[in-house]
Amino acid sequence: MSTFPTLLWLRFRRDRVQIAVWILLFVVLEVIAHAAVTETYGDEAEREGVIRLVILTPAILMLRGTPQGTQPDAFQYFLLFGFLGLMAGLMSTFLAVRHSRADEESGRSELIGSTEAGRITPLLATTSEGVILNVVIGALVGGVALAYGAEPLGALLHGAALAAVGIAYLGVGLACAQIMRTSRGANGLASAIVTLGYLLRAFGDATGTVQPDGLSMEAGWASWLSPIGWGQAVAPYTHQNAWPLLLCLGLAGVLLAVSIALQSSRDLDSGIIPERSGRLHAPRTLAGPLGLAWRLLRNPVIGWVVGGALFGAFLGAVGQSVIDLIDSPEAQQVAGAVSQTLAALTGPGAEGTMIDLFTTGLFALVGALAAIAGVQAVMHARQDEAGGTAEIVLAAPVSRLRWFGSYLVVGAATVAAVLVFAVAGAVLGLIGSPDVGDRVSIVAQAGLAQLPAALLIVAVVALVFAIVPRLSIGLGWAVVLAAVVFGQLGGLFGFPDWLRDVSPFTHTPVVTAAEVDWTAAWAMLAIAVAGGALSLVLLRRRDLALGG
Template sequence: MSAVRTLLGQRVRRDWRQLLLWTIGTALLAYLAYVGVAQSYGTEQDRAALLATVIANPVILLFRGLPSGADQGAFMLFLIFPWLAFLAALMSTFLAVRHTRMDEELGRTELVAATPAGRITPLVATIVHGLIANAVLAGLTILALLGTGAGSQGAVLSGLAVGAVGVTFLGVGLVAGQLMRTSRGANSLAVWVVLVTFLFSGIGNAAGTPSADLQRMESSWLTWLSPFGWGENVRPYADDNPWPIVLCLVAGAVLVAVALALQSVRDLDQSFIAERRGRADATRSLRSPTALVWRLTAGALVGWAIGGLLTGMLSTSLASVVDSISADNPAVDQILTAMGGSTDLARATVSIFFVLLGVLAACWAVQIISRARQEEVAGTAEPLLSTPIGRVRWLGDYLIVGIIGIVVVVAAAAAGAALGIASRGGDWALMQDVAVVGGGQAVAASVFLVLTALVFVLAPRATIAVGWGLVAIATIVGLFGPLFGFPTWLVDIAPIAVTPQVVAGGIDLRGLGWLVAIAVAGAAASLALMRRRELAPAG
């Protein structure tokens, strides 16, 4: 037990800043969601009207929770629970991979295994660390909801449900760390599981059975294939059913047991899914350092581009549906106008989905700079920099490929938007909105790219935590701020919320000027400062 305590303390010291961001940010989102619902949908009539519209158009449920009635607490969780659970899932998978597969890559696990702690104790310490992190997240979420004056039973079950989903994905991350050969591969596998199960839950809710009064939806069987669906079926403030929480915990326990079993039969630094064998000789496409960066990151870009394609398809196909059914429903006008910034509902719907696209492109931007940091930590950047390729050129290559990737993600969304219009015989005039809003979101994502690059140059050890933290804050403020009634000045801080839009009189550039200025100045500053920075090892 002393070895477990020592290793647990080491993990807490490494992670406490990141975990503070994850846990406090999730709890704050829950609190602001409740306050925002009270301000924007203060009457049961408003909430009932919106639920009826959503259930009548179930595609909206792809990005919302499970309708359980017009009670204020139940309505708030319908809007926000999937995103609270999503944050818990990402926190848990990243934590699991960071202290298992990444430590093996860096040689830390081998050093610990040579002590009396052995090979299993580090994994046990990681499991305890993950359970504590999710317990803290659940506790802070409960306190945040209690602070709103919401019912105590619903608040407790809401927090426990979010934490239980996190425990399930802690197990997913641990198993991914056993299966894959690299931390990058393990994180990719875990994130894909998160995204696919998130989609399963949304589709399962959309395919469910509505109540006669269109206030409640019963999930289809597909929802029960997803931990997100399990958490939603707790239905706090409505049914208060604790059994799905138990299901999440049991699934997490089974996955943890699988990870322990795999660890006991696996050699250190080996995996159950082998890496693809490389070529004996480099191809002509690898004759430049820029091409090398592209080769290292192209696989991740494919995933983000697919996400962009799906987002674009939903933006225009849903715009056609909303525009045709919501003219007489003031609740729909209210939510779409607030989030999309336009009184034209089709345009507002496109704007909402392209804000989500901006988040996807920003994630790609942070990931590619994080990859530069990983190359530095792993020692693979040092041999490259010992050649005539300098530090400025090296970082510049990552910035160049980052910009190219942002353009690819946005272009994929534009292609998806065209497919959505064609599939429903929609209004091709929406492609003007797609081009304007998509171009603006590309600039916004470039801001995240250069800001993360600046952190990489000035405080390299904080690159990953700060980069992803900026995206999380911008998502909360920019995507949910208008819905929850945040002050305009606060929403305008998020780059994804101040991109150009098509309006009746033409194009409103909004914050494009300062976004471009930050992107250009940030890129120039990061390259200039990189000239004198020394390589920084892992911390």
């Protein structure tokens, strides 16, 4: 085990930039959220009013979680923890796959395995790195809460809940790396599991039970199928339940044991799910870089498109429930306040009926989903460059413009496909709803309105890759998270307008207005095209950046 400290240090050395970006994001989000909540919802009566409205609005419960009273720290935990848990899950799974399955693909694991380290020590080093990173992030988040006046036990449980969720998903990433044959497949499966956990938490919270005080809720059964739901159930500033942390740690321990057993018994560079036999002759579509890029990204793209369609279908299906909610006596009494809350989710200048605000507000999340899918496609170019496969392709009569342009085309097409299928799913879900024609028109416009902003984010990430390739993965995902948090969630957090304006999503057209202004959409589309073209020019002028 003398090689263990060396391998652990090597992992931190390789990940130093990404680790710094992740830590900074978590801390900044916690600080900004606390300041925004204090400024926007500083009065207990205001927080009580918001909670009573949220309990009447399943869409907000899905996004935020179950409220646990009006205490300021509990209110912030309710607003932010679900999103932070999603971030921790993605961070941990990406880290696990990067140092396990991706290392096997690159041949690094074979070299390390030929030393006294063997096959298990690298896995333990990866696990230790992930645990340490999550503990540090949890300690810093809890420290921020403590610095702002939270009680010590509550701050400790706050940080521990976030760390435990990340550690649970670290185990998921390690197991997926054993199951799938490629890092692409392992990341896709792990991301799907993390997203499913968030959706289960969302469904469980939306179907939760309101407590007698009318200011807190108990999550539904679906939340108990998700590590994010377990972390939320800790309720550090009210009930202070420490036992759900054991569920997260237990899941991580079981998955680690399974991963060690599989790592010890399977062949190197193989997976539990074998790849099907390849064709004897390559199809004609692989004769060029565009066909190759599509072949490499086909499965993840299909996964994102299916996810968009399911989200759209869910959105359309629950629309009738929102209409029923609007017609209820409770909602009629606070209709104006509910509309204001939904408008905060939809964006600056939002107006219209509550059902229209609900539809466009949740379609903003579809726009974020499309942007993430497009960015993932573009980031695959960096993986090819770091792994050396791009160098092989470019050794053939293929220019850099055609090579990277292929990834940009697939990324842009992925963005459009996710939005189109989400609209189609929503239309199917709306069948049988009152005023279905008007609803379909709003859904179609809401989907189209998200396209320029999502494409602009993809273009910005492409520029990052062209300028600072070694930092592009960490900085690229930071761009996506900042755009989503400031633009899509800034209204709920009460962020100032100047901060929200940083995000392209803030400038999407308000399709619920009497006259829709598409000027900003055309401007963002033009900037996205110019940014993509500039990234191609800059890529031609720099050397390939090999290595992770």
